[in-house]
Amino acid sequence: PSSDNRRHSIRERMSSTNEKGSLSMESTKETRYCAVCNDYASGYHYGVWSCEGCKAFFKxxxxxHNDYMCPATNQCTIDKNRRKSCQACRLRKCYEVGMMKGGIRKDRRGGRMMKQKRQREEQDSRNGEASSAELRAPTLWTSPLVVKHNKKNSPALSLTAEQMVSALLEAEPPIVYSEYDPNRPFNEASMMTLLTNLADRELVHMINWAKRVPG
Structure with a gap:
């Protein structure tokens, strides 16, 4: 009899321990609720905790499929019992609680996101090195220099560096002076006439310069 009592006591202690362990495990699981309708959340969807119903609706x-119209005043109550009563207000609440297309939980960004970030950083680094190398490289005319037009039928122009500099100097427009006569009265009309004539002569010289530039 004493042996049976001991075995019974051991079984009771083991049962009690198992029950306590189960309760402890259940208490560690945090219950999440849908941010839209307050139903039990099935997971983190589109940036917020939400149930399967609101997840599918937002998707x-x-x-x-979002051409919804509220039959009332756009202030309908959205909960787990009335979430299907007004699609317009339900969608509005989805946006209000933070749902967004492509929403990702910050603490669940896996290796793929980190890999993409590293690839972008490496690409930016390579681009930066290439830009630095281009800045350090001397900007010299290649001799002979070949300048190709964008027009298909225009022939290529081949000039040496010295020839190119000489041609540009020859095409340089002259200095344009105002030719103001101090003996004439200076008023608004004479000033406008002076500026107009100056602009006309400057424009003519610029057109001639553009025609004489090689290429």
Whole structure:
């Protein structure tokens, strides 16, 4: 009898321990609720904790089915019992609680996101090195220099560096003076006439310069 009592006592202690362990495990699991309708959340979807119903509804809406109209005043109550009563207010609340297309939980960004970030950083680094090398490289005329037109039928122009500099100096427009006569009265009309004539002569010289530039 004493042996049976001991075995019974051991079984009771083991059962009690298992029950406590189960309760402890259940208490560690945090219950999450849908941010839209306050139903039990099935996971982190589109940037917020949400149930399967609101997740599917938001997915349909962002795919183009969002021409909803509220039959009341756009202030309908959205909960787990009335979430289907007004699609317009339900979608509005989805956006209000932070749902967004492509929403990703920050603490669940896996290796793929980190890999893409590293690839972008490496590409930026390579681009920066290439830009630095271009800045350090001397900007010299290649001799002979070949300048190609954008027009298909225009022939290529081949000039040496010295010939190019000489041609540019020859095409340089002259200095344009105002030719103001101090003996004439200076007023608004004479000033406008002076500026107009100056601009006309400057424009003519610029056109001639553009025609004489090689290429």
């Amino acid at each position: 349909r809406s962002i795919q183009g």
